[in-house]
Amino acid sequence: MAKLLELQLQNFRNLKPYKLTFGPRLNLIVGDNAAGKTSVIEAVWTLSSGRSFRTAKPQHLIQQDTSELTLFARVEQQHQTHAIGLSRSDEKVLIKVDGESIQTQAELASKLPVQLLTPESHRLLEEGPKARRHYLDWGCFHQSQSFINAWRHYQRALKQRNHGLKTKLPKEQIQLWSPQLIETAAEVDRIRQDYVEALTPYLAEFCQALMPELKMIPECHFRTGWPKSAGTFAQALESNFQKDFQQGHTQYGCHRADIKFRFDGQDALIKLSRGQQKLFVCALLLAQASLYEKTANEAVIMLIDDLPAELDAHHRKTLLKLLQALDIQHILTSTDQSLIPLLDAENSKIWQLEKGQFTEILQD
Template sequence: MWIQKLNIKNVRSIQDESLDFCPGFNIIIGDNASGKTSLLESLSLLSSGRSFRSSHISEVIKYQQPSALVNATLNNNNSSIKMGIDKSQSKTSIRINQKDIFSQAELSSHLPITIIHPNSLELITGAPSLRRAYIDWLAFYIFPDFYSKWKTYQHVLKQRNICLKSPKHFYALDKWTSELVINQPEIIKYRHQTVELIKPILQKITSVLLPELDINIELYSGFPNDIQTDSKSLLDFYKSKSDIDIKFKRTVTGAHKADLKINLGDTSASQSASRGQLKLIAISLLLARSEIILETKSSKGILLIDDLSSELDVINQNKLLKFISDLKLQSIITTTKPLTYDLDQAKMFHVKHGSFSEYQG
């Protein structure tokens, strides 16, 4: 599947633009503030209903305009699918093949995209919540009951934390502690299984992109490693540590503290890898996740890279381009400078003041 045609109206600085893409590489070249990220945001809007750089739709709609519109014609084994989204402050309208659709998930399933942007590196260097979200996104997808278990856990955790805030609520602590251990064994098990699924695919990708590094990933469940994660052992653990939770007025340990440990040999990658290596590790994790999600579908999805040169030198940019070329998927890549790599199936665009044209060299 690939995007053949894209129409964008009123997304950030883009007023009204049409682009005809090719099924391979589509390279968008433009100076700072020319509209490169705005183009990729348009695709993010179409695929997920939201921008990858802003959670406020008002920031994405062009100033003084009522709504942002993105329409695409997808080519799926030579049959075409037309899809579009019209997004205002208060309303979202989605159409697929002229029919109104009321589920955003349907758009995402037609247009699965993986986005790599300058902040992707924070997946390695940022807060554990980013890595938890990375694993959980995949776990939601693989295990149908993960979401409901995780939601219930969040609710119980909130109630237990309310108890811990004030002695007048301590009477209910035992009840909420017992409930807190009901879903955690399965949440931990699903997360472990998800990480085990990622490992071999990540290994395959990093053997090409980072052959010099010995990268290993491991789930930190949120509990010390020597604690069994069955309900009974977790209950005993919470009871033995209740004084700590009371002191800090919150549940200090649990699945809400899980993390994905990313190591180079025995040391944490965020401490020892270079910025370029960190970026390539983040890219490898994102590509591994999309490979797992898409392996059940015939489609390969679309890869978007915003600012290819961010943190990557020319050698690593070219290594990544060669890897993408072997994946044989459609990619849309932005850059401030023309690329040095000789791409076999590629179309180049130039962007200036939010307006796109074919690149003349």
């Protein structure tokens, strides 16, 4: 089980220097708007990925009027404890795992695997396929060791083909990339389809737990990225060649895949109320975390920012109960003080956050 034991913050956003010692289950940080709640979630995310989910400009993370931020975490994984440290100034970033500098983001993510649920996660339903592909591929990446390689080779072949199309090379030359593109697409496609199939029962289970009143089962429809009517990917590439050539890029392929969520044959956005959509997105991420736990035999840490916004009291309670019952560590933020009495004192830790200042709330 991956568990975040401790997080030390220094000069990160508006947060005052503090050491959070987390519990193995539910950790709740409550505070008003602008207290710094999202910043805490962002700090953990930054340690897990090397970057923020809120800004492309890392210097925004450094506290005003200071020159360097540092984050330090102790993580328990497979009965071993690891230390992760990150410091960032305007000029440079330094990331160390167990005292050794590391080079790649993948190394970091494997030390501190997290799953993020924020109010923006709603774009999984609302926006175009990009966010859903990202969701899907997070799962595929962890599900199958060959995914990342297949995906990289696919992208390389696609880039070459697009370059050929753009610079108007002769067809025979552009087609030289087809075998690699087709072969890697088949692999990516197979892993994605398997993943969706494996995920669906988990999703149904979490939907049922969070919304027992919903008498419908979610359906996941995977779309390969080329029309069914076009036949195989090889046939789609061939029949669309002229159009691709005119437009200077490859229209169809794995880079266009999508996954649709339906209830009773209709899109989740149509069939579910706004509050139910929030819970559905939550179910999507919990399903992914649970499946990950099963396949990797390792738990992700769920980071949940501002979750109960827009949920009625009854569903908030159901959700909290479910979170507490799962053997996953959660770091949850909320503006809602009334959640505190709902928590089971044995399995939870709570902090009050005011203008960047933490105070632990001890429960009796």
